[in-house]
Amino acid sequence: MERLLAAELGQRPRADAQRNVRRLVDAARKAVAEVGVDVTAHEIARRAGVGIGTFYRRLPSREALLGAVLADTLDEIVALADRALRNPDPWRGFRDFAEDYVGLRATSCGINDALGGQCPLEIDSSLTALRDRFRQLVERAQEAGAIRSDLVWQDVPFLLSSVIPADRTIGLRAGPEQWRRNLRIVLDGLDREPARSRD
Amino acid sequence: MERLLAAELGQRPRADAQRNVRRLVDAARKAVAEVGVDVTAHEIARRAGVGIGTFYRRLPSREALLGAVLADTLDEIVALADRALRNPDPWRGFRDFAEDYVGLRATSCGINDALGGQCPLEIDSSLTALRDRFRQLVERAQEAGAIRSDLVWQDVPFLLSSVIPADRTIGLRAGPEQWRRNLRIVLDGLDREPARSRD
DNA sequence: TGAAAACGGACTTGACTGGTCCGTTTTACC
DNA sequence: GGTAAAACGGACCAGTCAAGTCCGTTTTCA
Numbered sequence: 001m002e003r004l005l006a007a008e009l010g011q012r013p014r015a016d017a018q019r020n021v022r023r024l025v026d027a028a029r030k031a032v033a034e035v036g037v038d039v040t041a042h043e044i045a046r047r048a049g050v051g052i053g054t055f056y057r058r059l060p061s062r063e064a065l066l067g068a069v070l071a072d073t074l075d076e077i078v079a080l081a082d083r084a085l086r087n088p089d090p091w092r093g094f095r096d097f098a099e100d101y102v103g104l105r106a107t108s109c110g111i112n113d114a115l116g117g118q119c120p121l122e123i124d125s126s127l128t129a130l131r132d133r134f135r136q137l138v139e140r141a142q143e144a145g146a147i148r149s150d151l152v153w154q155d156v157p158f159l160l161s162s163v164i165p166a167d168r169t170i171g172l173r174a175g176p177e178q179w180r181r182n183l184r185i186v187l188d189g190l191d192r193e194p195a196r197s198r199d
Numbered sequence: 200m201e202r203l204l205a206a207e208l209g210q211r212p213r214a215d216a217q218r219n220v221r222r223l224v225d226a227a228r229k230a231v232a233e234v235g236v237d238v239t240a241h242e243i244a245r246r247a248g249v250g251i252g253t254f255y256r257r258l259p260s261r262e263a264l265l266g267a268v269l270a271d272t273l274d275e276i277v278a279l280a281d282r283a284l285r286n287p288d289p290w291r292g293f294r295d296f297a298e299d300y301v302g303l304r305a306t307s308c309g310i311n312d313a314l315g316g317q318c319p320l321e322i323d324s325s326l327t328a329l330r331d332r333f334r335q336l337v338e339r340a341q342e343a344g345a346i347r348s349d350l351v352w353q354d355v356p357f358l359l360s361s362v363i364p365a366d367r368t369i370g371l372r373a374g375p376e377q378w379r380r381n382l383r384i385v386l387d388g389l390d391r392e393p394a395r396s397r398d
Numbered sequence: 399t400g401a402a403a404a405c406g407g408a409c410t411t412g413a414c415t416g417g418t419c420c421g422t423t424t425t426a427c428c
Numbered sequence: 429g430g431t432a433a434a435a436c437g438g439a440c441c442a443g444t445c446a447a448g449t450c451c452g453t454t455t456t457c458a
Contacts, residue, residue, distance in 0.1 A: 133301075165360070186384060
């Protein structure tokens, strides 16, 4: 969050001012997760329990706040991928990351929007890093024979983002665990060489 | 479309009026597919090559038009499912329907919105019918041993709607055939009994 | 050929959102 | 306690966008 507060250089601000920035940032995190990247500044202020005036006195703009919040979270995801790459077992590393990744996307609309390109914010460098890690994770697992060889690494991010269910389909409501059920099937599909063709 | 035109009971309308309703309905079909259920009335009128005034003289409301268009298309999907159920091979029936279903959703934003519950229009009866067909298709294939038994039929609509890729993930653009690549993996995952657990 | 029907699109209305401004309240230092 | 600077809240402003209306003009057809 230092991305945002760097501007405050003089003597330290009054207690209420500090408290309110913290509240706003926390509220923004939650709101982005629950509502998505389209949360309004008014909504964030409301959730933070402060007036809209305070929002704009403490923060440069709605966009700056959301950008900072998202960039933060994306960097955490990249860190997860790095950890997965350090796992000596390529399949387990991949699978664990896949679970974290899908879990995060499934529980945060905002992350999902950001990774889906639905936000005009400056997160390109994080995305580039993430693409790079995906490629490494998939190719490493393929070389180890743990992921079928008839797909390209780019298929995998699409498959994983696919696993996140819309909260409704044909009128059915997705439970909070539907993504796990989906993921199991997809991992089983990735798992081995192409099925005996049985058309 | 008769849902819409039923109101016109008196002597038959002037030629230009008839032509314009047809144009509007056709334009609405295409626009719903390309843009989604949020197409504006103005956009539909523009595509139809008529003024907005004509739109509202011929049609009760934007909502009525979109509702009729969507209900029509959903009924076609139900018909596809019925055909699949008449296929003597439960797996082939299921698989062919899955391809049609996903293909339709992938190429029409509007269908996708509607099946995803993203539209406040009266299509409940079509959805009920569709749910019913899904259950039959899945359970029939499970009884025949063609779909693994450790999932419930409701998982399948979620899995299939999952297969439709967002047009972008982590900055990658989905090609028009990405859904086929995804579907292949998912069908392979559905295909057999749970993988030898290899954690 | 002329009256009824239909047309186009400017305009109205209403919702919504990012951001500003100013009268009031809080803080912190004496 | 007193007071001045800092901070606060929220009414308000400006811009946008979409649904739907209205009326002067054009088209149809008996």
